[in-house]
Amino acid sequence: MTPRLHAHARVDLSAIRDNVAALRSRTGAAEVMAVVKADGYGHGLLPSARAALAGGATWLGTALLEEALALRAAGLTGPRVLAWLMGPGERLADALAADVDLSANASWLLEEIADAARRHGRPARVHLKVDTGLARAGATPEDWPQVVEDAAKLQAEGLLRVVGVWSHLAYADAPGHATIARQARVFAQALEVAAAAGLRPEVRHLANSAATLTAPQQHFDLVRPGLAVYGLSPVPELASPAELGLRPAMTLAASLVLVKRVPAGSGVSYGHVYTTEAETTLGLVPLGYADGVPRAAGNVGPVLAAGRRRTVAGRVCMDQLVLDLGDDAAAVGDEVLLFGPGDRGEPTAQDWAEATGTISYEIVTRLGPRVPRVYTGDGA
DSSP states (O other), X not given: OOOOSSEEEEEXXXXXXXXXXXXXXXXXXXXXXXXXXXXXXXXXXXXXXXXXXXXXXOEEEESSHHHHHHHHHTTOOSSEEEEOOOOTTOOHHHHHHTTOEEEEOSHHHXXXXXXXXXXXXXXXXXXXXXXXXXXXXXXXXXXHHHHHHHHHHHHHTTSEEEEEEEOOOSSTTSTTOHHHHHHXXXXXXXXXXXXXTTOOOSEEEEEOHHHHHHOGGGOTTXXXXXXXXXXXXXXXXXXXXXXXXXXXXXXEEEEXXXXXXXXXXXXXXXXXXXXXXXXXXXXXXXXXXXGTOOGGGTTTOEEEETTEEEEBOSOOOSSOEEEEEETSOOOTTOEXXXXXXSTTSOOOHHHHHHHHTSOHHHHHHTOOTTSOEEEESTTO
């Protein structure tokens, strides 16, 4: 697919590096796993991973095994890499050959990992995941003893090493919420079960971005920040990125490709859900929902254009959106900023999230391949 010429996402790799360094300064003895899944939260898998390592991360985390293998194939052999979203028939032998740690949450998956170890002739490094209350991935407390027992047997056979025990918090973005302490208790009980079976994991890990920043008692041996690596606040109701010592790394920019005067009463874009109140200038921006701009941004999505904050005029189309520029001076080729760090008065990803009823995670990760990433900063 050919990238668009008149729109791009600028990614500041120095910001990613510095964000990780800021997170690392908060974690004491706990190491930092920079989560680079989903193409580095839309910022680019490999550039983001390299920047995170430069900032002090010693682990990298991915959801998909293919993402982890891509890191290794690109020559990132130094850090430990964990992949955690597994289904039947994964490329487990390739994972062992590439020295990728694997998460397991069920006995059938342990057996598949063990089969791969038999074929490959080396033990797998496994992190056992327990469901402490998110009710997503992870073995339930009822199933946990059997999973631990099966893992211990396979470890005794030399087919795997249980190097980690981990879980994920459901409500870490609300510091002090009762579920956090409740999940921590379940996690402690799960560790006791593992210890009773003779398992001595190298790392215990529970904390995501929010817990890394707000719950030091949940840091254990390793923290797994994702969103915060890219400079966005996981607790936006409580603190901005700047207040957390973070800087947003991505700026979404485009150029006006058409500027025209229209009379009062002109319906704009599909359905005419926006009508001009007076004679005005319209500007056409070559970004739409096929690029990841939320269709829900019609009449509410904020932008910086022609020197002022404005909102999208009318519905967002597949490839384009329209701005009402009033009588302000504008010309084809002028830059439009949809979101960025906010330094120039432009909206932020959090502003877009609030305007469209979602979270900043979705705003940055949904940008599609038609939007080229342009890298700046150290390592660009």
